[in-house]
Amino acid sequence: MTLDLFDDPPRAAREAISAGAFVLPGFALPFAEELLPAVRALEERAPFRHMLTPGGFTMSVALTNCGALGWTSDRRGYRYSPTDPVTGEPWPAMPDSFTRLAREAASAAGFEGFAPDACLVNCYEPGARLSLHQDKDERDHGAPIVSVSLGMPAVFLFGGLARTDKTVRIPLRHGDVVVWGGQDRLRYHGVLPLKDQPHPAFGSVRVNLTFRKAG
Ligand code: SIN
Ligand code: FE2
Secondary structure, eight states: OOOOTTSOOOOOSOEEEETTEEEETTTTGGGHHHHHHHHHHHHHHSOOBOOBOTTSOBOSSEEEEESSBEEEEETTEEEEESBOTTTSSBOOOOOHHHHHHHHHHHHHTTOTTOOOSEEEEEEEOTTOOEEEEOOOOSSOTTSOEEEEEEESOEEEEEOOSSTTSOOEEEEEOTTOEEEEOGGGTTOOEEEOOOOOOOBTTTBSOEEEEEEEOOO
């Protein structure tokens, strides 16, 4: 047998950031063809919108949700709600392909039986960013967070349990999944301002799906 030294080195199936945090490179690629039309159908019923933070800033990331609960923000604070404040309707149901992907990714990272009831869908255009924050509005911190990257690449920041802890920079590409839970569930994280590096199917957009057990 000869080794082909000119091939790209194979990427590990799972890269540990920490004891309870993993990158699964390309894990979502087999689902990608189902995900793009599902996002399109979702935004028809629950359009992307720029939410206001309690401090009065408009978020650069546009957001929508699917699932029983959706994350919203306004001057009164952050919360999960069963209805979309823009349409007054329940959030669209979580597509089966989303639920399967989230459960399989969680399991690949060692978190069995993940049953998300909320999927935040973030839409980043060039320049959009997400400042360091913790995902802590969920009732159940026992379940992990599963975060799926689609479209343009981004640099994910993963920090510690205090905002001022140092962060590692993790480049994320279309199809990569990050899972964090257990002792790492409340780590600060964010996304650096996106560069314009258009993706063949998504164009100058990055879509991120984060799955949570919120209720
Ligand atoms: C989030 O923290 O909600 C999103 C992270 C990402 O866009 O990668
Ligand atoms: Fe987050």
